[in-house]
Amino acid sequence: MACAAAASAATLAGGASPTLTCCRAEANLCTASSLTRVALSSRSNVMPFVSQFRGHAVCSSLTAASTDILPVQSFIGNGRQRSVSNLVVICKAGSDQTIVIGLAADSGCGKSTFMRRLTSVFGGAAVPPQGGNPDSNTLISDTTTVICLDDYHSLDRTGRKEKGVTALDPRANNFDLMYEQVKALKQGKSVQKPIYNHVTGLLDPPELIAPPKILVIEGLHPMYDARVRELLDFSIYLDISDAVKFAWKIQRDMAERGHSLESIKASISARKPDFDAHIDPQKKYADVVIQVLPTQLIPDDNEGKVLRVRMIMKEGVEYFEPVYLFDEGSTISWIPCGRKLTCSYPGIKFFYGPDIYYDNEVSVLEMDGQFDRLDELIYVESHLSNISTRFYGEITQQMLKHADFPGSNNGTGLFQTLVGLKIRDVYERILAKESSTVTASKV
Amino acid sequence: MAMASASLSLPLRLSSLPPPCSIKVAHPSSASSSASCRFHPLKLSPRSRPVVAFAAPKAAVAKGDDLTEKVEQSIMEAQKICAGHEETGECAAAWDEVEELSATISHKRHQGKAAQQDPLEKFCKDNPDSDECRMYED
Numbered sequence: 118m119a120c121a122a123a124a125s126a127a128t129l130a131g132g133a134s135p136t137l138t139c140c141r142a143e144a145n146l147c148t149a150s151s152l153t154r155v156a157l158s159s160r161s162n163v164m165p166f167v168s169q170f171r172g173h174a175v176c177s178s179l180t181a182a183s184t185d186i187l188p189v190q191s192f193i194g195n196g197r198q199r200s201v202s203n204l205v206v207i208c209k210a211g212s213d214q215t216i217v218i219g220l221a222a223d224s225g226c227g228k229s230t231f232m233r234r235l236t237s238v239f240g241g242a243a244v245p246p247q248g249g250n251p252d253s254n255t256l257i258s259d260t261t262t263v264i265c266l267d268d269y270h271s272l273d274r275t276g277r278k279e280k281g282v283t284a285l286d287p288r289a290n291n292f293d294l295m296y297e298q299v300k301a302l303k304q305g306k307s308v309q310k311p312i313y314n315h316v317t318g319l320l321d322p323p324e325l326i327a328p329p330k331i332l333v334i335e336g337l338h339p340m341y342d343a344r345v346r347e348l349l350d351f352s353i354y355l356d357i358s359d360a361v362k363f364a365w366k367i368q369r370d371m372a373e374r375g376h377s378l379e380s381i382k383a384s385i386s387a388r389k390p391d392f393d394a395h396i397d398p399q400k401k402y403a404d405v406v407i408q409v410l411p412t413q414l415i416p417d418d419n420e421g422k423v424l425r426v427r428m429i430m431k432e433g434v435e436y437f438e439p440v441y442l443f444d445e446g447s448t449i450s451w452i453p454c455g456r457k458l459t460c461s462y463p464g465i466k467f468f469y470g471p472d473i474y475y476d477n478e479v480s481v482l483e484m485d486g487q488f489d490r491l492d493e494l495i496y497v498e499s500h501l502s503n504i505s506t507r508f509y510g511e512i513t514q515q516m517l518k519h520a521d522f523p524g525s526n527n528g529t530g531l532f533q534t535l536v537g538l539k540i541r542d543v544y545e546r547i548l549a550k551e552s553s554t555v556t557a558s559k560v
Numbered sequence: 561m562a563m564a565s566a567s568l569s570l571p572l573r574l575s576s577l578p579p580p581c582s583i584k585v586a587h588p589s590s591a592s593s594s595a596s597c598r599f600h601p602l603k604l605s606p607r608s609r610p611v612v613a614f615a616a617p618k619a620a621v622a623k624g625d626d627l628t629e630k631v632e633q634s635i636m637e638a639q640k641i642c643a644g645h646e647e648t649g650e651c652a653a654a655w656d657e658v659e660e661l662s663a664t665i666s667h668k669r670h671q672g673k674a675a676q677q678d679p680l681e682k683f684c685k686d687n688p689d690s691d692e693c694r695m696y697e698d
Contacts, residue, residue: 277656280653281648281649282649283652315661369662370662373631373665374632376635384658384662387638387651391656
């Protein structure tokens with residue numbers, strides 16, 4: 118606990134012990150503990166604590182006294198006064214628990230729409246770290262830090278070209294460093310994380326990352342290394358089918374100079390063997406797989422505008438209850454358009470049912486089609502269950518908030534928002550469990 | 561006479577005036593976004609050569625161009641490397657570079673767009689305590 122660490126790290130002069138108030142805004146607990154005479158064993162124990170200071174951490178519901186920064190004098194040495202340093206001891210509001218979410222996606226980092234929706238559900242906009250490297254891939258909001266796993270490339274662009282290795286290849290990534298730093302962040306320690314500059318293709322000097330409440334690691338290999346996989350509290354895999362990937366890349370790249378249909382096709386097929394060998398197998402470890410496929414409602418559609426999106430949710434994951442339609446565990450096929458709701462072409466079609474995916478029991482929720490109007494969205498929301506919203510209409514509100522994001526009118530936006538709400542739910546449950554064990558141990 | 565003297569000084573001052581509405585501005589700059597075009601094109605004497613200068617935000621355009629050039633070059637290189645050797649690692653690495661650069665361009669574009677999106681968001685970033693920006697979350 119933050120305050121316990123402070124207590125053990127400081128010794129007081131003259132026997133006087135001021136009260137250090139520790140507050141946990143979420144659990145609404147405020148315990149006062151007096152500092153007693155404790156010998157400081159090594160300076161280094163204190164520094165990491167001080168470096169965890171986040172100026173915005175606030176015990177907002179409590180009295181002003183609990184947010185004060187208290188200067189504490191500490192003595193270093195074997196009991197005799199050697200040197201006095203003024204330590205600033207800060208009360209960190211909230212729990213020390215950092216939960217780690219892994220997101221596997223093949224479209225570069227910080228991307229995204231998925232990230233922006235996710236951070237929006239938790240509150241606050243995620244922005245690159247202020248005053249640092251302008252080409253940093255990291256995003257930081259009040260509660261969340263998103264780390265791009267490209268930063269753990271061991272080979273830069275020229276290095277990879279020399280060795281004839283793509284970024285998808287595990288040989289181009291430093292999994293040891295990834296594991297060490299994610300572990301450190303999870304334990305509440307700050308790290309100096311390298312930066313991979315996508316513009317220059319070089320590895321830039323590292324940046325300081327403070328441990329956040331929610332750490333999201335996004336990239337190509339979040340679940341590749343077994344040790345990193347153990348650290349993840351929740352994992353998501355974004356699986357885009359080949360046809361849709363092709364359509365999206367055409368939309369993205371055709372306007373650029375230099376690109377042609379052939380170059381886009383060649384680029385996808387050249388990366389495919391590495392992708393299938395190294396990235397695709399991570400699917401079986403994910404707690405949620407979001408599959409994006411071409412629609413079945415329009416025959417021979419190759420524009421990739423109307424999408425069929427399937428959310429494959431693993432059963433039996435701690436703290437996670439899959440979303441369901443009408444009756445959990447049964448198979449439902451649902452077309453909401455009819456007498457109560459009119460939809461325009463091609464309409465909306467839902468499916469829900471249990472399945473087996475890579476030898477795991479899963480529940481699959483599927484949406485094919487597009488939302489045209491607000492009332493379609495709220496109608497669908499009112500029929501889904503286990504959606505972990507705090508109030509009726511939260512999904513619709515989140516979707517409307519980002520109506521300009523791609524996928525806001527189809528299953529991609531809907532399921533990304535749902536996953537965001539589910540992650541928030543996982544986080545709150547972990548916190549609740551932690552605070553109940555703390556109070557239990559006090560008794 | 562007055563007309564002649566006015567037309568002589570025109571080329572010097574013209575660069576500070578917004579372009580006439582009939583001219584399509586090729587590189588819209590942030591500076592000109594607030595300025596509108598001139599509705600009454602000045603009558604110029606045939607001897608004066610007006611110069612209309614646009615000042616584009618250097619950093620953004622330079623980076624964008626830089627990346628676009630890089631993408632073009634990397635595509636040509638990849639096609640060269642892969643001619644006849646499609647299965648090799650070098651070919652895959654070359655196309656991977658193309659993919660990485662294309663993704664970066666598109667990402668930068670989205671970042672730029674996102675920053676200019678919502679005027680309310682922009683206002684609230686600078687004035688989070690104002691009435692319009694208060695958030696009520698229970």
